[in-house]
Amino acid sequence: MIRQAKGKTPRRPPPKKPSNNQKDPVGVYCRARPLGEEDEECCIEVISNTTIQLHAPDGLKANRNGEFKETQYSFKKVFGIKTTQMELFEYVAKPLVEDLIHCKNGLLFTYGVTGSGKTYTMTGSPGQGGLLPRSLDMIFNSISPYQAKRYVFKPDDKNGMEVQNQVDALLDRQKRESQTSVPKTPTTRRFDPEFADMISPEEACKASGVDEDSSYSVFVSYIEIYNNYIYDLLEETPFDPIKPKWNGAGTPLRNNIEFIPPQSKILREDQNHNMYVAGCTEVEVKSTEEAFEVFWRGQKKRRIANTQLNRESSRSHSVFIIKLAQAPLDADGDNVLQDKSQVNVSQLCLVDLAGSERTSRTRAEGSRLREAGNINQSLMTLRTCIEVLRENQMCGTNKMVPYRDSKVTHLFKNYFDGEGKVRMVVCVNPKADDYEETLLVMRFAEMTQEVEVARPVDRPICGFAAGRRQRNQAFKEELTRRLEDRGGPVDGDSPTVLNQLLQSFPPLPPCEISGPNDNVTLPRLIEALEKRHKVRQMMVEEYNKTANMLKSVLQEQDSNLLSKENFIQEQRGRLGEKDKMIQNQKNEIDRLEKKSKMLEYKIDILQKTTNIYEEDKRSLQQELESREQRLQREMSEKRRMESRMQGIVTDAKLKWEKECERRVNAKQLEMQNKLWVKDEKLKQLKAIVTEGKTENQQPKRPSREKDKVPAKRSASPSPVPTGPPVRPLHRRSHSAGGERWVDHKPTTNVDLDTVLQPNIPNAIKVNAPNEKALSKCDKYVLTHQEVASDGEIQTKLIKGEVFKTRGGGQAVQFTDIETLKQENPLAASRKRRSSETGPDGEPMEGNWTDVETRCSVALEMRAGSNLGPGYQHHGYPKRRKP
Numbered sequence: 001m002i003r004q005a006k007g008k009t010p011r012r013p014p015p016k017k018p019s020n021n022q023k024d025p026v027g028v029y030c031r032a033r034p035l036g037e038e039d040e041e042c043c044i045e046v047i048s049n050t051t052i053q054l055h056a057p058d059g060l061k062a063n064r065n066g067e068f069k070e071t072q073y074s075f076k077k078v079f080g081i082k083t084t085q086m087e088l089f090e091y092v093a094k095p096l097v098e099d100l101i102h103c104k105n106g107l108l109f110t111y112g113v114t115g116s117g118k119t120y121t122m123t124g125s126p127g128q129g130g131l132l133p134r135s136l137d138m139i140f141n142s143i144s145p146y147q148a149k150r151y152v153f154k155p156d157d158k159n160g161m162e163v164q165n166q167v168d169a170l171l172d173r174q175k176r177e178s179q180t181s182v183p184k185t186p187t188t189r190r191f192d193p194e195f196a197d198m199i200s201p202e203e204a205c206k207a208s209g210v211d212e213d214s215s216y217s218v219f220v221s222y223i224e225i226y227n228n229y230i231y232d233l234l235e236e237t238p239f240d241p242i243k244p245k246w247n248g249a250g251t252p253l254r255n256n257i258e259f260i261p262p263q264s265k266i267l268r269e270d271q272n273h274n275m276y277v278a279g280c281t282e283v284e285v286k287s288t289e290e291a292f293e294v295f296w297r298g299q300k301k302r303r304i305a306n307t308q309l310n311r312e313s314s315r316s317h318s319v320f321i322i323k324l325a326q327a328p329l330d331a332d333g334d335n336v337l338q339d340k341s342q343v344n345v346s347q348l349c350l351v352d353l354a355g356s357e358r359t360s361r362t363r364a365e366g367s368r369l370r371e372a373g374n375i376n377q378s379l380m381t382l383r384t385c386i387e388v389l390r391e392n393q394m395c396g397t398n399k400m401v402p403y404r405d406s407k408v409t410h411l412f413k414n415y416f417d418g419e420g421k422v423r424m425v426v427c428v429n430p431k432a433d434d435y436e437e438t439l440l441v442m443r444f445a446e447m448t449q450e451v452e453v454a455r456p457v458d459r460p461i462c463g464f465a466a467g468r469r470q471r472n473q474a475f476k477e478e479l480t481r482r483l484e485d486r487g488g489p490v491d492g493d494s495p496t497v498l499n500q501l502l503q504s505f506p507p508l509p510p511c512e513i514s515g516p517n518d519n520v521t522l523p524r525l526i527e528a529l530e531k532r533h534k535v536r537q538m539m540v541e542e543y544n545k546t547a548n549m550l551k552s553v554l555q556e557q558d559s560n561l562l563s564k565e566n567f568i569q570e571q572r573g574r575l576g577e578k579d580k581m582i583q584n585q586k587n588e589i590d591r592l593e594k595k596s597k598m599l600e601y602k603i604d605i606l607q608k609t610t611n612i613y614e615e616d617k618r619s620l621q622q623e624l625e626s627r628e629q630r631l632q633r634e635m636s637e638k639r640r641m642e643s644r645m646q647g648i649v650t651d652a653k654l655k656w657e658k659e660c661e662r663r664v665n666a667k668q669l670e671m672q673n674k675l676w677v678k679d680e681k682l683k684q685l686k687a688i689v690t691e692g693k694t695e696n697q698q699p700k701r702p703s704r705e706k707d708k709v710p711a712k713r714s715a716s717p718s719p720v721p722t723g724p725p726v727r728p729l730h731r732r733s734h735s736a737g738g739e740r741w742v743d744h745k746p747t748t749n750v751d752l753d754t755v756l757q758p759n760i761p762n763a764i765k766v767n768a769p770n771e772k773a774l775s776k777c778d779k780y781v782l783t784h785q786e787v788a789s790d791g792e793i794q795t796k797l798i799k800g801e802v803f804k805t806r807g808g809g810q811a812v813q814f815t816d817i818e819t820l821k822q823e824n825p826l827a828a829s830r831k832r833r834s835s836e837t838g839p840d841g842e843p844m845e846g847n848w849t850d851v852e853t854r855c856s857v858a859l860e861m862r863a864g865s866n867l868g869p870g871y872q873h874h875g876y877p878k879r880r881k882p
Contacts, residue, residue, distance in 0.1 A: 022454070022455045023452040023453060023454050023455060024421070024452065024453060024455050025449055025450065025451065025452050025453075026422045026423070026424060026448050026449055026451050026452075026453060027076050027092075027421070027422070027423040027424070027449075028075050028076055028423075028424050028426060028445050028446075028448055028449040029075055029076055029077050029078075029079065029088075029091070029092055029423070029424070029425050029426065030052055030073075030075045030077075030078045030079065030425075030426045030428065030445070031078075031079040031083065031088065031117065031121060031425055031426070031427050031428070032044055032046060032052070032078075032079070032080055032081055032428050032429075032430055033081065033116060033117035033120075033427065033428070033429055033430070034081040034430075035430055035431060036431070040431055040432075041057050041058070041431065041432040042430045042431070042432070043055060043056065043057050043430060043431070043432045043434075043435045043438070044428055044430035044438070046078055046080045047072065048078070049077060049078055050074055050075060050076070050077060050078055051072055051073070051074050051075075051078065052072070052073055052075070052078050052428075052442075053070055053071070053072045053073075054070065054071050054072075054073070054435070054438065054439060054442065055070040055071075056069075056070075056435060057432035057435055071439075071442075073442045073445070073446050074446075075426070075445070075449070076449070077091055079091075084128075085121075085124055085128050085129060085130055085131075085134070086134075086203050088121065088131070088425075089131055089134045089135075092108065092131065092423060092425060093108060093131045093134065093135050094138065094205070095421075096108055096135075096348055096421060096423065097135050097138045097139060097207060097348065098207045098208075098209075099346075099420070099421060099456070100139070100322070100324055100346050100347070100348045101139070101142055101143065101207045101209075101210060101324065101346075102209070102346075102458075103326070103344040103346045103458075104346055104420060104421070104456045104458075105346055105347055105348070105414075105415065105419050105420025105421075105456065106347075106348045106349070106420050106421050106422075106423070107348075107349045107351070107412055107415040107420060107421070107422045107423070108131065108348070108349070108350055108351070108423045108424075108425070109349075109350075109351035109352070109353055109423075109424055109425075110122050110351070110352055110353060110424075110425045110426075110427055111353050111356065111424055111425070111426050111427070111441065111444075111445070112355070112356065112426055112427035112428060112429075112441055113355050113356055113357045113428075113429060113434050113437045113438065113441065114355030114357055115355075115429055115434075116355075116427040116428055116429040116434070117427045117429070118352055118353065118355075118425075118427045119352055121425055121427055122350060122352045123352075124198055125198075126198060127198065127200070128198070129198030129199045130198075131350065131425075132295070132320055132350050133198045133199060133288070133292065134199060134203075135322065135348065135350065136288050136291045136292070136322070137199050137204060137205075137288045138204075138205050138206065138207060139207075139218060139322070139324065140218070140287055140288045140291075141204055141205065141206045142206045142207040142210050143210060143216040143218075143324075144287075146210065146211075146212060146214065146215060146216055146469075147215070147216050147217065147218075147286060148215035148216065148217050148327075148336055149166075149169055149173075150169070150172075150173055150217075150284060150286065151164060151168075151169040151172035151173055151176075151284070152164055152166075152169045152215065152217065152336055153217040153219075153284070153325040153327070153343070154172070155219065155282045157278075157279070158270055158271070159268075159270040159274060159276035159345075160270065160271075160340075160343075160345065161325045161340075161343045161345050162340060162343075163327055163336055163337070163338055163339070163340060163343055165335070165338060166335060198292075199288075211326070211328075212469050212470070213328055213329050213469050214326045214327060214328050214329065215326065215327055215328075215329060215336045216324060216325070216326045217284055217324075217325045217326075218284070218285050218286075218291070218322065218323070218324055218325075219282040219283065219284050219285070219322075219323040219324075219325065220282070220283055220285055220291055220294055220295070220320065220321065220322055220323070221234060221277075221280050221281060221282045221283070221320075221321045221323070222234050222294070222295065222298035222318070222319070222320050222321075223265070223277055223280060223318075223319045223321070224302060224316050224317070224318050224319070225316060225317040225318075225319065225378070225407050225408055225411075226311065226315070226316035226317075227316075228377075228378060228406065228407050229264040229407070230264055230265040230266070230267070230277055230407055230411075231262040231263075231264060231265065231305075232262070232263075232265055232277070232279070232280050232281055233297075233298035233299075233301050233302050233318075234280075234281040234283060234294065234297065234298050234301075235262065235263075235281050236281070261309075262305060265277045265278060265279055265280060266278050266279075267407065267410055267411060273414070274414045274419065275410060275411050275412075275413060275414060277411070282323065295320065298320075302318070315354050315355065316354055317351060317352065317353050317354050317378070317408055318351070318352045319349060319350070319351050319352075319411070320349075320350045320351075321347055321348075321349050321350075322347060322348045322349075322350070323345055323346070323347045324345070324346050324347070324348075325343060325344070325345050326343070326344050326346075327339075327342055327343045327344070328342055329469060334472050349412065349415075351408075351412075353379070353408075354378075354379070356376075356379050356437065356440070356441060357434075357437045377406070378406040378407070378408050378409075381402060381405045381406035381408070381409050382406065382408060382409055383444055383447075384402055384405070385401050385402060385403060385409050385413075385416070386444070386447060386448050386451055387447065388400075388401045388402070389401060389416060389451045390447060390450050390451050393451065393452055394450070401413070401416075415453070416451070416453060417454075418453060418454030418455075418456065419456065420456050421453070421456065422453050424445065424448060426441060426442070426445045428441065428442075507528075508525070508528050509521070509524045509525060509528055511525055739762070739778045739779055740762055740763065740764065740776060740777040740778055740779065741760045741762065741763040741764070741777055741778075741779040741780070741781055742763070742764050742766060742769060742773050742774055742777045742779070742780045742781070742802070743758075743760050743763040743764065743765045743766070743781055743783075744766055744767075744768070744769050744780065744781065744782045744783065745765065745766075745767065745783045746767060746768075746783070746784075747767050749783060749785050749795075750785060750793060752793065752795065752822070754820070754822060756820060758781075758783065758795075758797055758820070760781065763777075763781075764776065764777060769812075771809065771810055774802050774810035774812070775810060777802055778801065778802055779799065779800070779801060779802065780799070780800045780801070780802050780812045781797055781798065781799045781800075782797070782798040782800075783795060783796075783797060784796045784797075784798055788821060790823070792821065792822050792823065793822070794819060794820065794821040794822075795819070795820040795821070796817055796818070796819050796820075797817065797818040797819075797820070798814055798816075798817050799814065799815055799816045799817070799818070800812040800813050800814035800815055800816075801813050801815060
């Protein structure tokens with residue numbers, strides 16, 4: 001069976017989530033910091049608790065001809081310069097912390113130019129804690145009584161949580177305490193004064209509605225995004241005190257501290273299609289102070305990296321992630337339910353974005369300038385994503401949001417897709433120097449609050465009865481009370497044993513002395529005391545024997561326990577080796593499975609490729625056979641065509657031979673006629689000169705009817721006059737209707753693209769002359785085309801006058817010829833001659849070049865001719881006026 005070729009690995013469908021069509025806009029808040037100096041120019045004014053107004057500084061108005069106008073921007077809430085950190089936390093971060101405890105995600109980031117108060121808003125200062133420490137304090141104040149023991153919840157390195165039983169958690173705690181590389185946390189913690197006493201006890205707050213039947217654990221991680229690379233600020237780096245503290249350039253490091261460059265992390269997608277930083281350190285914390293210590297450690301590492309690498313902290317994004325893992329208690333209300341599917345992990349991301357000022361204001365050069373450009377590019381990508389989201393929601397489009405163009409947007413894309421609430425605090429500096437940057441920040445914030453994010457849905461809870469923890473606590477208290485009633489106090493056995501020991505001593509005799517001569521009471525008391533001393537000595541000896549015996553037993557037990565511990569450690573070492581071996585085998589199996597799948601995939605591809613090639617081979621063979629058959633048909637057709645063309649060529653050759661012979665005969669007849677006409681003209685001219693009055697007789701033309709060969713018609717009829725026209729007795733009056741022309745243009749004429757074109761007004765245009773047209777006109781013109789000696793087409797306009805004949809027809813007497821000719825200026829010039837020299841050296845008159853010929857040739861059309869526009873040519877001597 002042929003398997004279908006596989007393509008790319010199909011994307012796993014996301015888990016089905018409860019549909020929720022409710023959406024909330026991104027909460028955008030604005031906070032203005034006070035001016036550094038009182039006399040400094042201010043460009044921001046708080047109009048109301050939701051509106052802020054910007055006005056251009058005076059210097060900018062003067063430079064830009066006062067084109068800047070005052071602009072107002074609205075936010076969910078505007079915090080002025082007198083707003084305290086507690087008020088800001090109540091409005092902005094407290095709802096996100098409550099959602100975190102109720103299994104909902106949240107994203108809070110600060111945005112603005114450098115020096116606008118972003119870090120102060122997020123971190124704060126001693127006595128004025130920011131959003132981050134107050135969020136941690138509220139979390140631990142709310143869940144402190146319900147926290148699980150350490151290592152009950154354990155990250156699985158895939159953005160999930162595993163639940164361990166009490167034994168495994170205890171072993172992990174002992175393992176952590178036994179590690180020499182991790183020092184034990186001292187009882188008295190020492191904190192950096194910069195982060196100590198940030199929150200006063202009066203400002204502490206708690207969340208309401210905390211589930212008492214669940215156990216909680218808090219995990220924190222701290223990352224930095226610089227130059228589009230992700231660095232883990234909590235990652236443990238090995239320290240070697242013997243290793244020389246020199247950098248790669250051969251110079252000593254600052255502060256004499258060995259600095260190891262951090263390794264960048266990558267982003268991955270978990271099984272729920274949520275993005276996370278792979279390999280990021282997640283520290284479990286149990287108190288606000290411990291969380292502060294972790295944050296302080298990350299801040300210290302960040303400062304060292306900035307100092308050693310010569311970086312600015314304001315040009316990087318810092319992300320502090322708080323994960324809250326919670327799972328319900330079992331039915332007894334004593335331990336955490338051992339079911340991974342019941343573990344809910346919610347997280348709150350607190351982001352301090354880099355300054356959004358332009359690159360020119362950073363005054364950076366070289367590599368620092370490129371890094372600043374990358375930071376600005378990540379902020380520009382954030383703006384682009386917001387713009388595309390806004391366009392898709394407002395215009396109904398479905399454009400792809402470019403989350404992957406930047407690590408910041410790629411990491412938090414799930415929040416914009418509906419995985420939690422998103423809130424932004426826009427920090428602005430009212431000084432005039434930041435006006436243009438603040439204007440861009442305001443525009444981005446105004447656009448951001450138009451984006452809507454799907455409201456997160458409530459996650460389902462387990463079906464156990466409520467109040468399990470309280471019932472378990474009440475049961476333990478009742479059990480303790482009953483045990484105290486039965487056996488006295490918790491350590492009440494010691495008074496009973498003491499009474500028994502006192503009763504085993506001999507009783508003391510009466511100690512009253514009757515007088516100074518009483519010699520009985522004191523000896524009796526001394527004897528009793530000596531007996532008690534002997535009993536005490538015996539008891540001490542017995543106690544020592546018992547103690548020595550117990551000591552030996554304990555030593556033996558200790559030795560046995562030590563040997564067992566050694567055996568357990570050895571077994572654990574072997575177990576670790578076996579685990580490593582199993583893990584290596586699992587990795588090898590996974591590798592082989594992947595390789596097997598890849599080979600199967602390649603086999604499928606090769607099989608499919610082979611099938612395709614076989615199909616192509618069959619199709620090509622069929623096509624080759626069809627082409628061979630078609631080629632054979634074409635060859636046979638070609639042979640038939642060759643034989644046919646040979647016959648056609650033979651017929652055409654015979655035809656052209658006959659045509660050439662006919663044309664030669666016609667040309668000979670034409671030349672004879674021309675010679676006869678010239679002879680007649682010479683005779684008439686001689687008669688005119690000698691003024692002889694002879695009778696005008698009609699000359700006879702030589703008849704060669706049997707030699708006549710019908711001549712082929714040219715592009716236009718050649719005007720060869722054959723007889724004299726009949727002179728009318730009266731000419732038509734010009735005043736009666738004006739001169740009108742018959743414009744005769746044969747259909748065989750070729751249109752020439754010449755500038756000069758014949759244009760005769762008040763003319764009747766015909767393709768062939770007819771009696772009707774000639775009877776209405778006085779003039780006649782014939783457009784004749786022929787090929788000149790230089791190969792160019794020349795046009796002749798043969799003009800004449802129209803006369804009536806004795807038979808009632810119309811006759812035309814040609815009077816003039818105009819020639820229209822094109823010449824190539826690059827060709828050799830040829831001078832047109834009016835006559836050419838004959839073969840005997842005598843001048844030979846050209847056609848229609850002498851006046852006598854032009855004056856004595858006419859064309860006559862007889863009325864009623866059956867040939868329609870037929871022609872008869874007559875040559876006659878020109879009459880002279882009496």
